[in-house]
Every structure is written in structure tokens, then in C-alpha cells.
Amino acid sequence: MGNAEPGEVTRLLLSWSSGDKAALDRLLPIVYSELRRLAATYLRRERHDHTLQPTSLVHEAYLNLVDQKSVDCRTRGEFFAMAANVMRHILVNHAKRRQAAKRGGGHRVTFDDAAALGGSPEINILALDAALDKLSALDKRQCQVVEMRFFGGLREEDIADALGISLITVKRDWRVAKAMLLNELRGGGI
Numbered sequence: 198m199g200n201a202e203p204g205e206v207t208r209l210l211l212s213w214s215s216g217d218k219a220a221l222d223r224l225l226p227i228v229y230s231e232l233r234r235l236a237a238t239y240l241r242r243e244r245h246d247h248t249l250q251p252t253s254l255v256h257e258a259y260l261n262l263v264d265q266k267s268v269d270c271r272t273r274g275e276f277f278a279m280a281a282n283v284m285r286h287i288l289v290n291h292a293k294r295r296q297a298a299k300r301g302g303g304h305r306v307t308f309d310d311a312a313a314l315g316g317s318p319e320i321n322i323l324a325l326d327a328a329l330d331k332l333s334a335l336d337k338r339q340c341q342v343v344e345m346r347f348f349g350g351l352r353e354e355d356i357a358d359a360l361g362i363s364l365i366t367v368k369r370d371w372r373v374a375k376a377m378l379l380n381e382l383r384g385g386g387i
Contacts, residue, residue: 206273214268224276225259232258232280235350239284249291258283274351274359278341281349288348289326296323321382328381332374335387339374342367 206227212220225232236251236258243249249257261283270276333340341360345351351359357367381387 206276207271210270210272210276214270218263221259221263228273228276229255231277235277235280236284238350239288239348243288248295249288254284254287257287261287272359274355277349277351277355278345278359281344281347281351285326285329285344285348288322292322324382325378328378328387331381331387332377335377336370336374338362339370339377342370343374343378346371 206224209220209224209227213224232255233251236254240249240251240254258280262280268279270279329340329343332343338360342356345356345359346353353364353367353371357364360367362370377387
């Protein structure tokens with residue numbers, strides 16, 4: 198994670214949350230390689246001919262983050278959770294544009310551990326987005342856990358820290374949310 202002094206990321210996040218837009222500019226070089234690694238991990242789950250590259254996904258996410266009106270982001274985990282959510286929306290919007298340009302089809306991604314549940318390891322990202330919206334209406338925290346793991350690539354420990362919950366709660370939320378989402382994606386509903 199860049200050459201930052203201890204506490205530098207937290208200090209910059211607090212400044213950004215207090216309205217200092219320039220703090221995000223100073224933060225990006227510190228977290229850039231980690232954001233790019235997360236984007237690369239996520240894009241490996243995408244179809245092989247995807248037009249977005251990790252660098253462009255990170256840059257587009259950064260542009261969206263700069264446009265945030267108010268930010269409440271005080272920890273590294275919260276920042277990466279926010280970045281995961283932004284990346285999710287970028288990829289969903291990209292899939293919608295692609296689907297509109299090319300009738301039918303959709304945009305396929307693999308879902309970690311889906312095969313272990315006996316389901317198809319490929320999921321339509323637009324269907325996943327709709328399922329996440331349904332899940333969020335039922336349990337916002339479970340939806341956040343999925344976004345952070347699936348779209349952000351965060352470790353369970355980082356998610357627990359970002360959400361201020363125990364590791365066992367993150368594991369339980371992930372397991373329950375994953376099962377509910379797979380059921381929804383198979384047409385069984387949430």
C-alpha cells in the first residue's frame with residue numbers, strides 16, 4: 198500500500214470526510230496499487246473479452262469518488278467498501294450499455310464459491326445487481342458484506358473492521374447472503 202507513514206491513510210480519509218477534496222488526490226497514490234489489484238481480481242471473474250481493464254476501472258472509480266457530495270469514510274476498510282460499491286455500479290452500468298448495444302446476452306461474471314453450492318459458477322451481473330437490491334431491502338449489512346467481498350475483494354477481517362462487527366458475523370452474513378442471492382438468481386426468490 199504505497200509508501201505512507203503510519204496513520205497517513207486515516208488522516209487523509211478524515212480530511213476527505215471533512216470536505217477536503219484535495220485529500221483524495223493525495224490518498225490515491227497511496228492506495229492505487231491496492232485498488233488496481235482489487236480491480237484486476239474482479240475483472241478476472243468477468244468474461245474474457247471484457248473491454249474494461251483494471252486501470253480504467255480504478256480511474257473511473259476515482260472520478261466517481263471525486264464527485265461525491267458528502268463522504269463519511271474514516272477507515273481504510275470503509276474506503277475500500279466505498280470503492281467496491283462504486284466499482285459495482287460502474288460494472289453494472291457498463292453491462293447495461295453493452296446489453297443495450299448488443300441485444301440480449303448480458304454480462305457474465307463468476308461468483309466465488311457458487312460451484313460449492315451446486316449452482317452455476319457464472320452469473321449475469323445485471324441479475325446479480327437486481328438481486329443485491331432485493332437483498333439490501335431485506336438486510337443492508339448482508340448486501341454490504343457481499344459488495345465488499347465480491348466487488349471489492351476485501352478479506353473478511355477487513356469487512357468486520359469496516360462495518361464494526363465481529364468476524365463470525367461477517368462469515369455468517371456472507372454465507373446467508375450468498376445462499377439467498379444464488380436462490381434468487383436461480384429463480385427461487387429471496
